[in-house]
Amino acid sequence: MKVREVQHPAHIVPLAFLITILIGTALLMLPVSRADAVGAPWIAALFTAVSAVCVTGLVTVDTGTYWSSFGQWVIMALFQIGGFGMMTAATLLGLLVNRSFRLRTRLTAQAETHTLGIGDVSSVAKLVLFVTVIVEVMTALALALRLHLGYDLPLAEAAWSGLFHSVSAFNNAGFSIHADGLIRYASDSYFLAPVMLAIVIGGLGFPVLQDLRNKLRDPQHWSVHTKLTLVGTAVLLAGGAILLLAFEWANPRTLGSMPAGDKLLSAIFASVSARTAGFNSIDIGGLTHESLGLHYFLMFIGGGSAGTAGGVKVGTAMILVMLVIAEIRGRMDTEAFGRRISHSAQRQAITVLVLSSAVVVLGTVFILHTTEIATDRVIFEVISAFATVGLSTGITADLPDSAQLMLILLMYIGRVGTITLAASLALGEHRMPFRYPEEHPVVG
Amino acid sequence: MKVREVQHPAHIVPLAFLITILIGTALLMLPVSRADAVGAPWIAALFTAVSAVCVTGLVTVDTGTYWSSFGQWVIMALFQIGGFGMMTAATLLGLLVNRSFRLRTRLTAQAETHTLGIGDVSSVAKLVLFVTVIVEVMTALALALRLHLGYDLPLAEAAWSGLFHSVSAFNNAGFSIHADGLIRYASDSYFLAPVMLAIVIGGLGFPVLQDLRNKLRDPQHWSVHTKLTLVGTAVLLAGGAILLLAFEWANPRTLGSMPAGDKLLSAIFASVSARTAGFNSIDIGGLTHESLGLHYFLMFIGGGSAGTAGGVKVGTAMILVMLVIAEIRGRMDTEAFGRRISHSAQRQAITVLVLSSAVVVLGTVFILHTTEIATDRVIFEVISAFATVGLSTGITADLPDSAQLMLILLMYIGRVGTITLAASLALGEHRMPFRYPEEHPVVG
Numbered sequence: 001m002k003v004r005e006v007q008h009p010a011h012i013v014p015l016a017f018l019i020t021i022l023i024g025t026a027l028l029m030l031p032v033s034r035a036d037a038v039g040a041p042w043i044a045a046l047f048t049a050v051s052a053v054c055v056t057g058l059v060t061v062d063t064g065t066y067w068s069s070f071g072q073w074v075i076m077a078l079f080q081i082g083g084f085g086m087m088t089a090a091t092l093l094g095l096l097v098n099r100s101f102r103l104r105t106r107l108t109a110q111a112e113t114h115t116l117g118i119g120d121v122s123s124v125a126k127l128v129l130f131v132t133v134i135v136e137v138m139t140a141l142a143l144a145l146r147l148h149l150g151y152d153l154p155l156a157e158a159a160w161s162g163l164f165h166s167v168s169a170f171n172n173a174g175f176s177i178h179a180d181g182l183i184r185y186a187s188d189s190y191f192l193a194p195v196m197l198a199i200v201i202g203g204l205g206f207p208v209l210q211d212l213r214n215k216l217r218d219p220q221h222w223s224v225h226t227k228l229t230l231v232g233t234a235v236l237l238a239g240g241a242i243l244l245l246a247f248e249w250a251n252p253r254t255l256g257s258m259p260a261g262d263k264l265l266s267a268i269f270a271s272v273s274a275r276t277a278g279f280n281s282i283d284i285g286g287l288t289h290e291s292l293g294l295h296y297f298l299m300f301i302g303g304g305s306a307g308t309a310g311g312v313k314v315g316t317a318m319i320l321v322m323l324v325i326a327e328i329r330g331r332m333d334t335e336a337f338g339r340r341i342s343h344s345a346q347r348q349a350i351t352v353l354v355l356s357s358a359v360v361v362l363g364t365v366f367i368l369h370t371t372e373i374a375t376d377r378v379i380f381e382v383i384s385a386f387a388t389v390g391l392s393t394g395i396t397a398d399l400p401d402s403a404q405l406m407l408i409l410l411m412y413i414g415r416v417g418t419i420t421l422a423a424s425l426a427l428g429e430h431r432m433p434f435r436y437p438e439e440h441p442v443v444g
Numbered sequence: 445m446k447v448r449e450v451q452h453p454a455h456i457v458p459l460a461f462l463i464t465i466l467i468g469t470a471l472l473m474l475p476v477s478r479a480d481a482v483g484a485p486w487i488a489a490l491f492t493a494v495s496a497v498c499v500t501g502l503v504t505v506d507t508g509t510y511w512s513s514f515g516q517w518v519i520m521a522l523f524q525i526g527g528f529g530m531m532t533a534a535t536l537l538g539l540l541v542n543r544s545f546r547l548r549t550r551l552t553a554q555a556e557t558h559t560l561g562i563g564d565v566s567s568v569a570k571l572v573l574f575v576t577v578i579v580e581v582m583t584a585l586a587l588a589l590r591l592h593l594g595y596d597l598p599l600a601e602a603a604w605s606g607l608f609h610s611v612s613a614f615n616n617a618g619f620s621i622h623a624d625g626l627i628r629y630a631s632d633s634y635f636l637a638p639v640m641l642a643i644v645i646g647g648l649g650f651p652v653l654q655d656l657r658n659k660l661r662d663p664q665h666w667s668v669h670t671k672l673t674l675v676g677t678a679v680l681l682a683g684g685a686i687l688l689l690a691f692e693w694a695n696p697r698t699l700g701s702m703p704a705g706d707k708l709l710s711a712i713f714a715s716v717s718a719r720t721a722g723f724n725s726i727d728i729g730g731l732t733h734e735s736l737g738l739h740y741f742l743m744f745i746g747g748g749s750a751g752t753a754g755g756v757k758v759g760t761a762m763i764l765v766m767l768v769i770a771e772i773r774g775r776m777d778t779e780a781f782g783r784r785i786s787h788s789a790q791r792q793a794i795t796v797l798v799l800s801s802a803v804v805v806l807g808t809v810f811i812l813h814t815t816e817i818a819t820d821r822v823i824f825e826v827i828s829a830f831a832t833v834g835l836s837t838g839i840t841a842d843l844p845d846s847a848q849l850m851l852i853l854l855m856y857i858g859r860v861g862t863i864t865l866a867a868s869l870a871l872g873e874h875r876m877p878f879r880y881p882e883e884h885p886v887v888g
């Protein structure tokens with residue numbers, strides 16, 4: 001029972017994010033942060049700070065023209081801190097959950113494994129930092145070179161753009177210094193490929209990266225979580241690209257006018273990006289109804305646990321898929337890759353899915369009630385905020401303050417809430433002194 | 445293991461419904477069924493027959509003017525047969541599931557309890573018939589009296605209208621002989637009250653009615669299913685009415701121009717009706733965006749198991765609610781009213797919810813892809829068909845044949861699929877000779 005008394009880090013994370021947001025807001029309100037040297041209004045500064053710290057990328061003002069060079073550095077620092085903090089915090093919480101689970105199943109009472117030592121924190125933070133620096137530097141170099149050689153950008157400008165987009169990609173932040181996102185690079189695979197690679201690596205999540213790094217040649221020994229995440233990611237990436245290609249092939253506002261090769265590149269990029277990065281190389285406002293619906297799905301699921309991705313996470317969704325498959329096959333246990341998925345993991349996954357859906361529904365109803373915008377666009381923006389994707393059909397900048405505040409709340413809950421919720425649920429479970437008799441109520 | 449070999453009734457139900465539909469279609473294609481004595485086209489006849497047998501109430505042609513008096517009798521017979529058949533079949537399947545569950549948990553191998561005897565079938569059918577006749581006759585009398593005395597309708601006409609709407613209400617069919625539904629009775633509580641009573645009684649489902657009938661004064665001994673269904677129904681009815689009142693209070697196209705008393709009556713009626721009956725006393729096409737969203741929710745959940753209601757059922761949704769509550773409270777078991785809900789019931793409930801959502805999503809994407817209709821209206825019509833509600837924002841009649849065929853498929857799957865699916869899942873579960881080691885993958 002001691003687990004419940006320990007002051008676990010699930011309480012510290014929301015506070016740490018809040019403080020970072022407040023500092024970011026204050027910095028962005030300084031006149032030096034604005035391109036025209038007049039302090040930004042609090043709501044624009046707050047929205048941008050929350051969007052950056054929660055690595056969302058939704059904006060109410062154009063990053064490249066509204067903010068000064070200093071302001072853009074602040075924004076980049078905020079999403080770097082946000083991404084790094086999220087990855088570290090979620091990995092540490094996962095460590096704690098895992099220890100508590102092992103403790104309960106093995107019944108070996110080692111009291112010290114309840115808590116995290118300072119050694120855990122620093123070793124995880126060091127590893128996260130290592131991965132971050134490696135991926136970001138390599139991506140930045142590739143992008144800067146491409147911009148310098150392919151677009152004749154001066155070296156300083158190419159380096160700055162390369163760095164900004166590299167950090168933004170790895171942290172799945174989706175911020176761009178261009179008002180139209182990456183549409184200008186829509187047919188440039190030399191630019192988009194490194195971006196996609198950084199997005200996917202950042203989005204897989206730290207536990208998966210660690211498994212890949214330690215046991216790359218030994219897939220049998222990957223954890224079930226790694227296998228579920230990799231399979232789920234592959235299916236979502238490929239399925240998303242194929243469906244987008246089918247839905248947008250002839251749409252003149254998106255892929256219609258492109259040659260076939262560019263259609264393929266754009267569909268793949270959109271599929272990669274929809275699951276939380278939030279860069280766009282096509283006009284999201286021009287998507288067909290069915291592609292918008294596909295985006296709801298991809299955005300809501302998001303990326304891997306304990307990474308820079310948002311959403312309910314691929315692993316969570318895959319547990320649900322495995323549950324349904326087991327039920328249809330008539331298996332007593334929910335199984336995956338030769339392992340039985342614990343009842344508590346299943347129930348936690350469902351709880352995360354249900355509560356996340358409830359938040360999305362409440363947010364949608366609120367904005368529908370306060371504006372006159374079409375339902376499909378409101379749902380899109382709400383899921384984009386909650387899953388910290390940052391794609392937009394173009395309505396965010398024109399929303400009234402109340403609706404912008406709702407998006408701010410959704411970004412914060414979506415980013416901080418999902419990881420702390422899952423950890424709190426897992427750590428909060430306790431055995432009862434007795435069990436009620438079993439009953440099998442009617443279903444369906 | 446014998447359970448899996450027994451030819452259980454889950455296979456007969458889909459076939460029986462299909463045959464009834466084909467006979468109904470043939471009858472409605474006869475010239476004598478049409479008001480203008482020319483045979484109806486096959487798609488109109490098929491759509492109407494499916495809608496009637498699946499007690500949905502969606503129509504592509506106006507019931508009161510398109511069909512002759514004979515055609516209307518055919519339609520009424522179809523939804524009476526459909527409702528009766530559904531209630532009987534689902535009750536029998538539930539009986540089978542319950543026996544199989546008891547058998548497995550008690551491990552007393554009584555082979556004969558695997559199957560249903562002819563005695564079970566006739567006793568359940570008799571009881572269902574008894575309830576049906578009692579409720580329908582009383583409702584028809586009340587409605588006919590009201591129409592005769594309050595609206596000066598000739599006795600024969602009042603009796604016909606009373607009978608049609610009574611049978612339609614108890615079977616949650618939602619068919620009306622008026623083109624605008626029950627809008628003309630929007631402020632007439634003498635007419636709407638008996639209709640609502642019949643809807644709710646039919647929609648609670650047979651297991652609940654039986655519990656109420658046998659142990660009305662002894663609520664402690666009601667089954668968990670009865671308690672879950674009653675609590676869920678009460679919350680949905682009250683919550684739905686309150687939210688509709690809030691969302692539509694000032695909407696000039698619905699409640700806006702009514703006096704406060706009529707607003708309340710209309711909101712209550714709409715809340716009762718949304719969960720599967722499908723009568724409308726207000727213009728559904730005029731609802732606000734947020735009310736449409738509320739309808740998605742109410743329609744998708746539907747009514748009680750083994751009744752005339754559609755949807756995933758209140759009991760299924762309540763199991764999910766109990767699961768989430770248990771997880772948040774940190775309880776190892778999912779509990780309700782002093783009972784532990786079996787793992788298999790939980791997994792079945794989730795499977796029904798996931799597969800139902802998948803059907804709704806696929807149906808929506810299909811219709812979005814083949815038409816240019818706004819997403820929120822397409823979702824509405826698809827859920828209305830799948831949950832056999834029959835409310836419409838007015839798009840059904842104008843849909844192309846392909847989309848109408850999709851709605852036909854959705855009605856059939858929604859009605860026949862949900863009950864046979866749950867039973868098949870419950871009966872299909874089998875123990876494995878070994879279990880895999882347990883693992884707790886990352887969630888969130």
Ligand SMILES: [K+]
Pocket residue numbers: 055056057172173174276277278388389390
């Ligand atoms: K993002």
Ligand SMILES: [K+]
Pocket residue numbers: 499500501616617618720721722832833834
């Ligand atoms: K109906």
